[in-house]
Amino acid sequence: MDEVIRLAHGSGGEASRKLVGELVETYLKNDIIDCLDDSAVLRISEGRLAFTTDSYVVDPIFFPGGDIGSLAVHGTVNDLAMAGAKPLAITLGLILEEGLPVADLETIMGSVSRAAAEAGVMVVGGDTKVVERGSADGIFINTSGIGMIPAGVELSSANARPGDKVILSGTVGDHGVAVISRREGLSFKTDIKSDSAPLNALVEAMLGASKAIHAMRDPTRGGLATSLNEIAARSGVGLLIDEAAIPVKPEVEHACEMLGFDPLYVANEGKLVAFVPREDTERVLAAMRSNPRGRDAAVIGEALQESPGQVILATAVGGRRILSPLSGELLPRIC
Amino acid sequence: MKFASEFRDRELIANIAANIEKVLGREWTLMEFCGTHTVSIFRHGLKSMLPEKLKLVSGPGCPVCVSSKRDIDRTVCLGDYPKGIVATYGDMMKVPGSTMNLAEKKARGADIRVVYSSYDAVDLAEKNPDRKVFFMGVGFETTAPASAAAVLKARELDLKNFHILSLHKITPPVIAALLEGGTEVDGFICPGHVCAIIGSGPLEPVAEVWKKPCVVGGFEPGDVMQAILMLVEQLEEGRSEVELEYFRGVSREGNTNALAMMDRVFTTADTEWRGIGTVPGSGLVLRDEFARFDASALIECDIETTPDPPGCRCGDVLRGRMTPLECPLFRKACRPESPVGPCMVSSEGSCSTYYLYAGDDNG
Amino acid sequence: MCLAIPALIVEKEGNKVRADVGGVVRDISLELIDRPAEIGDYVLLHAGFAIHKLEKEDAEETLKLMRDVLG
Numbered sequence: 001m002d003e004v005i006r007l008a009h010g011s012g013g014e015a016s017r018k019l020v021g022e023l024v025e026t027y028l029k030n031d032i033i034d035c036l037d038d039s040a041v042l043r044i045s046e047g048r049l050a051f052t053t054d055s056y057v058v059d060p061i062f063f064p065g066g067d068i069g070s071l072a073v074h075g076t077v078n079d080l081a082m083a084g085a086k087p088l089a090i091t092l093g094l095i096l097e098e099g100l101p102v103a104d105l106e107t108i109m110g111s112v113s114r115a116a117a118e119a120g121v122m123v124v125g126g127d128t129k130v131v132e133r134g135s136a137d138g139i140f141i142n143t144s145g146i147g148m149i150p151a152g153v154e155l156s157s158a159n160a161r162p163g164d165k166v167i168l169s170g171t172v173g174d175h176g177v178a179v180i181s182r183r184e185g186l187s188f189k190t191d192i193k194s195d196s197a198p199l200n201a202l203v204e205a206m207l208g209a210s211k212a213i214h215a216m217r218d219p220t221r222g223g224l225a226t227s228l229n230e231i232a233a234r235s236g237v238g239l240l241i242d243e244a245a246i247p248v249k250p251e252v253e254h255a256c257e258m259l260g261f262d263p264l265y266v267a268n269e270g271k272l273v274a275f276v277p278r279e280d281t282e283r284v285l286a287a288m289r290s291n292p293r294g295r296d297a298a299v300i301g302e303a304l305q306e307s308p309g310q311v312i313l314a315t316a317v318g319g320r321r322i323l324s325p326l327s328g329e330l331l332p333r334i335c
Numbered sequence: 336m337k338f339a340s341e342f343r344d345r346e347l348i349a350n351i352a353a354n355i356e357k358v359l360g361r362e363w364t365l366m367e368f369c370g371t372h373t374v375s376i377f378r379h380g381l382k383s384m385l386p387e388k389l390k391l392v393s394g395p396g397c398p399v400c401v402s403s404k405r406d407i408d409r410t411v412c413l414g415d416y417p418k419g420i421v422a423t424y425g426d427m428m429k430v431p432g433s434t435m436n437l438a439e440k441k442a443r444g445a446d447i448r449v450v451y452s453s454y455d456a457v458d459l460a461e462k463n464p465d466r467k468v469f470f471m472g473v474g475f476e477t478t479a480p481a482s483a484a485a486v487l488k489a490r491e492l493d494l495k496n497f498h499i500l501s502l503h504k505i506t507p508p509v510i511a512a513l514l515e516g517g518t519e520v521d522g523f524i525c526p527g528h529v530c531a532i533i534g535s536g537p538l539e540p541v542a543e544v545w546k547k548p549c550v551v552g553g554f555e556p557g558d559v560m561q562a563i564l565m566l567v568e569q570l571e572e573g574r575s576e577v578e579l580e581y582f583r584g585v586s587r588e589g590n591t592n593a594l595a596m597m598d599r600v601f602t603t604a605d606t607e608w609r610g611i612g613t614v615p616g617s618g619l620v621l622r623d624e625f626a627r628f629d630a631s632a633l634i635e636c637d638i639e640t641t642p643d644p645p646g647c648r649c650g651d652v653l654r655g656r657m658t659p660l661e662c663p664l665f666r667k668a669c670r671p672e673s674p675v676g677p678c679m680v681s682s683e684g685s686c687s688t689y690y691l692y693a694g695d696d697n698g
Numbered sequence: 699m700c701l702a703i704p705a706l707i708v709e710k711e712g713n714k715v716r717a718d719v720g721g722v723v724r725d726i727s728l729e730l731i732d733r734p735a736e737i738g739d740y741v742l743l744h745a746g747f748a749i750h751k752l753e754k755e756d757a758e759e760t761l762k763l764m765r766d767v768l769g
Contacts, residue, residue: 188451188724254720257703258743259451260425262378317348317556319380324691327671336754337720338704338740347764354768371700424745452746454727477700480730481747528700531742531750561764583756584742590732593749 005100010130020128027109028116032089032124040124042089048149050085052076056141061108064178065193066269068141069111074196074269076145077119078218081200082272084155084207085147087119092126093142098133108139119198121145152211159214160235160275162305167274167281169202169288170195170296172224173252176266181255188258192251197270202293209287210280218272222326223265227273228311229325235275238307241323244316245300265326275303338583342555343379351560352384358564360571364390364519365563366655368510369526370397370684371554377688379556385563392520392655393685395509395611398474399426400677400684401653402502403607405640407432410500412636413469414445420463421447422456423471430680433641453485460489460497469630472501477528479503479619480593483600486621486628498630503619504606507537512614513654514545520655522548522566524559527581532597534589538577546575553581600625609677610649649676652685659686666690702744704752707737717743 008015024033032040054075061068073090080087092112096105116123178194199218206213215235219227224246232239248263256263270293276284281299288294313323341347367373373393376382382391395401411432413421421437428438428449441447446466450456456470472482482499489497506529525538530551538549548569552562562580569576579585597619606618621629646664651657659665659678669675671687678686705717705726717726724746728735731748735741741748 183449188722190722192722251721254703255722257701258719258722258724260701313380315378315380316345317343317379317381318345318352318384319556320383321377321380327691336740336757338752338757341757341761342764347761350767351764354766357769369700452727454746474700477702477744477749480749481745484727484729484747526700528702528742528744528749531702557764558760561760580760583752583760584750590730590749592732593730596730 003102005096005098005102005105005130007098007130007132010096010128016128023105023109027113028123030122030124032122033126040089040091042124044088045148047151050080050083050147050149051144052079053142053144054079056143057137058179059137060179060182061104061138063182063194065175066196067108067111068139069108070115071196071269072141072143073112073115073119073121074198075220076143077121077198077200078272080145080147081198081203082155082216082218083147083149084153084203084216085149086204087121087145087147087200089122089124090116090143090145092123094126094128095136095140095142096128096130097136097138098130100138104138115198119200150207153207155213155216157215157217157231157234160231160237160303161214161277162237162303163278164214164237164275164303165278165281165299166228166239166241166301166303167276167285167288168224168246168298168300169199169272169274169294170270171247171249171252172219172268172271173248173256173263173266175269176223176261177252177255180259188255190251190255192249192255195268195270197293199270199272199293202272202288202291205287205291205294206274206284209283210276212277212280213274213284214277215275216272219268221267223263223267224273225262225264225311225323226325228323231275232311233309235303236308238304238309239301239311240304241301241311241313243313245298247296247298264323339555342553342557344557347557348384348560351557351564355389355560355564355567356386358567358571359386359388362388362390363521363567363570364392364655365522365524365566366392366394366520367524368394368506369524369529370400371528372524372526372552372559373685373688375554375556375559377691381556381559384560389563389567392658393652393688394655395513395608395653397677397684398478398502398504399430400680401504401608401610402427402430402473402677403609404431404433405607405638406502407436408638408640409631409634410437410471411435411440412634412638413500413630414440414447415636416467416469416633418465419446419467419469420459421445421469421471422450422459423447424473425449427471427473429674430677431674433639453481454488457485457488457492457494457497460494461492464496467496467498467633469633470497470499472499472503474503475506475526475529476532476597479505479601480532480597483596486600486625487596489628490625498628498633499621500630501601501619501621503601504608504617505603505619506533508614508617509608509611510538510541512611514541514547516654518655520547522550522570524562524566525549525551527551527553527558527584530581530585530589532590532593534587535577535579535585536587536589542575542577548575549577551577551579551581551585553584610653647676649678652678659689662686700744702742702749704740705743705748707735707739707741710737717741717748719743
């Protein structure tokens, strides 16, 4: 292959065909995509189809614990999993910046391949475009994904009920800190890795323990605080959250302190928060802790009848305050 | 001893809260001068642990908040400098200027980068000899020495392409202006890290002449509570002194090394504080000897600064005369994603912390 | 104002100093500090500069005062 991406690679001509052909052959081989038809054709069962789309513009594209490729697969699979769906197929739309080293693209495709295999999902289609130098940060990825929701599963952000326990699957803040530790001007050394991971197996285990789980969300942009607020608002419940129960790695906590971030607002890419009927809490928690993606799962709070739409944080030092959703952008501070 | 978690111990703080309850006799109004104190109070929910008789108001201690709109316009202008790089602390990115902020300027193609340390900006200049690096020097006395060190380093490296726009301000003149303007505040929780540099000495006139107790507080929740306890004790006992809660970080003389470096590079000048007006002798400007590092000489735009939007009450909020909740624009025209005045801009601005942490409650 | 956090000096070679904040390691400068600090000392770190050397005794005394039960 060539060394860098050129505009010709996106034009649909010889160079395009060659690039796409080689990438598919090396990284995405499966019965459906090998057809290289204009549409992927899948046979699906009857029932409810979950359908999601996402775009990935992470900067930098390579970060500790992952890259934009694995992130794209995990993010799409997780959106499906949050609806209770078993991920079936995803597509990959690539927008490449002229000048992107092909070696980088290959690394990213390798990540896509591994991530898809781990999640048990097929990449059935895609598209490749090239834009002029300066019009993209190396590479942007757009995905879409479909999956089937088993009968009896009713997960929705509007379904949380008073009395539900709020369970968090693990530590928060890892991804955001890992990404920012690589940004120019803020470099500090840390072993913190992104938690980017597929959650469908974890969700399946949880639903196996209780099909009555009411809601699930993966706290990505805006962090845990924003997701909790979204569910509180849509479900019309209040939430009382115990700050001391929220697992945060000490390194993440310290990095956040140094930069002036609150870990509760930092993005995660391999965690979920679930709203579980009180009587099923122990069973679901046990199922989570037996799964590699849920080892640090913890009950962090409960849903209330009072103060609908509001998230109250009982602070670790004994006080109380309102936990608002993120507004604006998280920026490092010295003050 | 980790110097951190020990001061967040739940039982420790419960004890101090109980002590405050025991000592408090009548109503008092305390001001935390420093924005980082405001954040600490809200983040740990400390107000919920204090008796209702104790009122806390937030003062002007946010250097980002009080940068004049004209100064912001000047920083945005530097974004247009051919082959320029604007290097700034993150705090400055969203401060509203007349037409836009630095984040918006960056979205329009200017090379604006967030740095963690002033030395990172010097590094940028060294590594990019064909570009001009403009470092935004913002902050109080805690941060000004770091800017001084950067200027000295740039001189040592004989850099021709490093410049600083000093928006630094110093604290004692503004406390004086606040007191002279009249205030409802009975006592001050004083900024621990500013005092780590300047010492507690400069606060003595506040206690001795104006008869307002001052306690220099640290930033862990235990520190803040203990500082409040010490203030309440002084007020109940009729004393007005400068006391150090944060003596593990602060002495009366301060950090003479950092002060000397600050003094070598900067001298004072009258400067405008957004929401307050001109405060004599409160700004830091480069001494003539370092004129070649002054970014202001390179600002070429015609700056036309617009007047403040009508109804903005930042001035009163900053003076502790009004809570954000009483401002007519709060949560309506003025929100974190569309801040009108500086109090809503920085994550530690009084209005921003009220918005984020107070919800619909009265703090 | 302002954010300064306790950091432990873990490496010191001439002008090159590294500090650890609970597992996060960063190059820092000691040029602004008020008194000499060595490996094993804690300093207050602000925007990449150590602005004060922390003493264990001061911290312990502060905690003692905080534990005092009044009345």
